[in-house]
Amino acid sequence: AQSVAQPEDQVNVAEGNPLTVKCTYSVSGNPYLFWYVQYPNRGLQFLLKYITGDNLVKGSYGFEAEFNKSQTSFHLKKPSALVSDSALYFCAVSHTWGKLQFGAGTQVVVTP
C-alpha cells in the first residue's frame, strides 16, 4: 500500500521569507512523487515531479523539491514566498501502475 503524509494543516510565512511545505511518503519500490497546487474554485495545477535522477527537482513558479530516500521525504520549497503563493498544496505519490495517492493538503498563507 502507498500513502502520503502532510504533517502541517497550515503554513504561515511572511512575504519574502523562505517557504517549506513538508511531505513524507510510504510506497514499496521506487516512488513517483508529485506536488500540485490548488487555488480556490480551480483544479489542481502541476508544480513538479520526481521520477528518477537528481534528488533536487525544479518546477514551476520558482518552486523546488528535494527527494530524500532515507527519510522518505519530498519537501516543497521556495526561497522567497509571494502573496500570490497563498493556496492549497498537495503532495502525491504514484507507483508504476499509475494510481495517484494524495496527502490531505497544506494551506499556505503568505502575509504581506
Next chain:
Amino acid sequence: EAGVAQSPRYKIIEKRQSVAFWCNPISGHATLYWYQQILGQGPKLLIQFQNNGVVDDSQLPKDRFSAERLKGVDSTLKIQPAKLEDSAVYLCASSLERDGNYGYTFGSGTRLTVV
C-alpha cells in the same frame, strides 16, 4: 494543447436525485481518472480507465456510482441516487501513459452540492 474539459462546473441537486458529470481528456491520453475531493481533504481516486477498460474501481461506491469511457475518449460519471455525503468536487484527470511518467493533467472539476 487543450486541457482536460469538464462539465458542468457546478451542480446542485436534492438527495435521491441523479446527476451525471462529463469529462473530455487531452487528445491521445490513454489513461483517465475520476477523483472525489471532499472539502478539507485530498482527492481520492474513484476509478481509473486505460483506454475504455477499467483498471481500478476499488473505491467506487458501485451501489450508486457508475462510470464509463466511450470509445476510449470521453467519460461520464453518474451518481444515482445521490446522498448528502456525495457533496464534493469531482475531478477528472488524464495521462499519456498508465505509469504517470509523463504526468497527470487535471480538469477544473465539477462542484456538486447535494441538499
